[in-house]
Amino acid sequence: MKPRILLVEDDINLTELVRYNLEREGFEIALSADGEEGLMMAMEQPPDLILLDWMLPNLSGIEICRRLRRNGDTANIPIIMLTARTEEGDRVRGLEIGADDYITKPFSPRELIARINAVLRRVRPGLSGKILTHAGISLDSTTHKVVRDGTQIHLGPTEFRMLRHFLENPGRVFSREQLLDAVWGHDVYVELRTVDVHIRRLRKALNINDSADIIRTVRSAGYSLDPESSMAGSASA
Structure with a gap:
């Protein structure tokens, strides 16, 4: 990409x-x-x-x-x-x-x-490459394979695109509107709350084995991938 x-x-x-x-x-x-x-x-x-x-x-x-x-x-x-x-x-x-x-x-x-x-x-x-990594997560854009700490993660197409977008922009906060444009595209009508649903699905898939929740909810702003690999605790969508 x-x-x-x-x-x-x-x-x-x-x-x-x-x-x-x-x-x-x-x-x-x-x-x-x-x-x-x-x-x-x-x-x-x-x-x-x-x-x-x-x-x-x-x-x-x-x-x-x-x-x-x-x-x-x-x-x-x-x-x-x-x-x-x-x-x-x-x-x-x-x-x-x-x-x-x-x-x-x-x-x-x-x-x-x-x-x-x-x-x-x-x-x-x-x-700069086809494989994106962060906090023990590895995403291969070619094979669509996602692994966290050695365990393969199974994601739907939307959650995969969302995770790839976060991995390409660690630490940057995205509003729901920006995520809609980046993940779904400009010409698709999707309700804003749909973003929250897919964030929850992505979190559930990633937080295996009680792993730390690296997706951060920023009040009144949106979501971001925590730039620190040792984030403790979790947040709800």
């Missing part, structure tokens, strides 16, 4: 070049040529990584980066700045604002893909 990348860039030719090469690598791409629209897209449906131009109409890439880092829902999204500004001071400023990497134009698609994979391995290691 390849990550979803948001590209915010107003150069049409560069956008098409990047889109073509990333889609060829299997990435899912969302596009915006406007700073304000790009910020809105990042907040409404947080991507796995953002490629962000420095100079944009209506809102600069630096300001977008600053606002994303101040927002709890987007603070941990990996950001790679794309810019023609080559001065060391500009590069330092971009990194200090919160960018994870900084690529100066022109760049080769091969370099960009390598940088993307490097950032994902560093910031979101669960997205």
